[in-house]
Amino acid sequence: MTPCDLNAQDAELAELRASVRCFLTDDREQHGWVPAVDAWLAGWDEEFSQRLGAAGFTGVTIPQQYGGRGLSHLHRYVVTEELLAAGAPVAAHWIADRQVAPALITYGTEDQRARLLPRIAAGSFYSAIGMSEHGAGSDLAAVKTKATRTDGGWLLSGTKVWTSGAHHAHQVVVLARTEPADPKRRHAGFSQFLVSCDRPGVLIEPIILMSGAHHFNEVTFDQVFVADADVLGDIGNGWHQVTAELSFERSGPERILSTAPLLLAVVRALQNGGVSDDRTLSDVGDLLAHLISLRQLSFSVARTLNDGRDASNRAALVKDLGTQFEAESVRVAAQLLEGQCTPPDIDTMLRTAWLHKPMFTLRGGTNEVLRGLVARGMGLR
Known part of the structure; x- marks a missing residue:
C-alpha cells in the first residue's frame, strides 16, 4: 500500500494509532506525566521526547537513511492526534519535527540533513x-x-x-x-x-x-x-520556503486539539456523574460535530501536503476555524462544569485553558490577517 492510498480510517493508520496509544499508556504509568492543555507549547520534557524518538514516533516522515521511518504526512498526522489527545509533554521536539525536518528534507544541503535529521528523529534536537x-x-x-x-x-x-x-x-x-x-x-x-x-x-x-x-x-x-x-x-x-513551512504549522491537529485533554476529561466526568440533560447532550454534540468537520478539513490538508501540492490557503483556513473552535471550547467546557464537583486535574486544565485562550487565535498568524490571505487566494481581493 502506498501513502496515497491511505485515508483517515485506513487499517494501516489504525495499527499505528493503536501502537502510539499503547506507548502513551505505558509511558505515563512508568514516568507519571500528567495530561495537560496546550501541551505542544507548554509541555517541555526532553526525556519524554527522547523516549518517543526511541519508540519511532518522532521523525516519522524523515527518510530512513537519516534515522526516520520514511512514512507519509498522514502517518505523522495520526501520531500527532494521539499525542495531543493524550495531553503528552511534546513541546521539546515539536517545532523541529513539525517544521524544521520538512524544510531540511526539501531545501537543506546534504550536510545539514546528515547533521540534524538523525537528531530530530531521535527526539534530541530542539529548534525555535x-x-x-x-x-x-x-x-x-x-x-x-x-x-x-x-x-x-x-x-x-x-x-x-x-x-x-x-x-x-x-x-x-x-x-x-x-x-x-x-x-x-x-x-x-x-x-x-x-x-x-x-x-x-x-x-x-x-x-x-x-x-x-x-x-x-x-x-x-x-x-x-x-x-x-x-x-x-x-x-x-526565503518567502517561498516560509510559506511552505507555515502550511505545516497552521494546518495540523494542534490547531483543533489544544484543548482536547480538557474536553475528554469533562465528558468523562459528566458521564460518571450521570449528567445527561438535554442542554448538556446538545452542547457535547455540537462540540463533537464541530470537531469532526474541522478534522476532515485538517486531514485533507495533510493529504495535499503528502502529495507535494500547495496547501497554504486551506492551511490558513484550518488555523482560523480551528483556533476559533479551541477558544470557544474553553467557554463551553466551563459552562458544562457549572454546578459540578470536578476533580483537581480538570480544574487545573480549565485554569490553564482560560489563560492560554487568548493565544490560540494569535500564534501562527492572527486570524484576521489569515482571512485576508484566504480571500486573496480565492480571488476575492
Whole structure:
C-alpha cells in the first residue's frame, strides 16, 4: 500500500494509532506525566521526547537513511492526534519535527540533513522559529532583521519576538532580509538561516505570561556570524520556503486539539456523574460535530501536503476555524462544569485553558490577517 492510498480510517493508520496509544499508556504509568492543555507549547520534557524518538514516533516522515521511518504526512498526522489527545509533554521536539525536518528534507544541503535529521528523529534536537518581529507579526513581509554578506558567511542583526522555546532550543531558524526592501516586490529578498543559540551575539530574553509561565522569548541578534553552510535553501528564496513551512504549522491537529485533554476529561466526568440533560447532550454534540468537520478539513490538508501540492490557503483556513473552535471550547467546557464537583486535574486544565485562550487565535498568524490571505487566494481581493 502506498501513502496515497491511505485515508483517515485506513487499517494501516489504525495499527499505528493503536501502537502510539499503547506507548502513551505505558509511558505515563512508568514516568507519571500528567495530561495537560496546550501541551505542544507548554509541555517541555526532553526525556519524554527522547523516549518517543526511541519508540519511532518522532521523525516519522524523515527518510530512513537519516534515522526516520520514511512514512507519509498522514502517518505523522495520526501520531500527532494521539499525542495531543493524550495531553503528552511534546513541546521539546515539536517545532523541529513539525517544521524544521520538512524544510531540511526539501531545501537543506546534504550536510545539514546528515547533521540534524538523525537528531530530530531521535527526539534530541530542539529548534525555535524566528519569524515575528515588533511591527511585523502576521505581516512577515515587514520583517526588518537583515543579513549582510561577509567573508565566508553573513552577519545577522535584528530582533524576533514570541519565539517559542528559544531559551531551551539548540537553534533558531531565522527569516531575514538579504536584499533591501522593495515596495513593489514586498515578498522578495528574504532568506533563512540556521542560527545556533550559543553563537556570540545571540541574546535570549523571556516573555512571561500572566500565569508566570515562560514559553515565549525575545531573541536579539547583534552582528551574529552565520556561515554559508548554515544558510537554509537558496538566498532570496526565503518567502517561498516560509510559506511552505507555515502550511505545516497552521494546518495540523494542534490547531483543533489544544484543548482536547480538557474536553475528554469533562465528558468523562459528566458521564460518571450521570449528567445527561438535554442542554448538556446538545452542547457535547455540537462540540463533537464541530470537531469532526474541522478534522476532515485538517486531514485533507495533510493529504495535499503528502502529495507535494500547495496547501497554504486551506492551511490558513484550518488555523482560523480551528483556533476559533479551541477558544470557544474553553467557554463551553466551563459552562458544562457549572454546578459540578470536578476533580483537581480538570480544574487545573480549565485554569490553564482560560489563560492560554487568548493565544490560540494569535500564534501562527492572527486570524484576521489569515482571512485576508484566504480571500486573496480565492480571488476575492
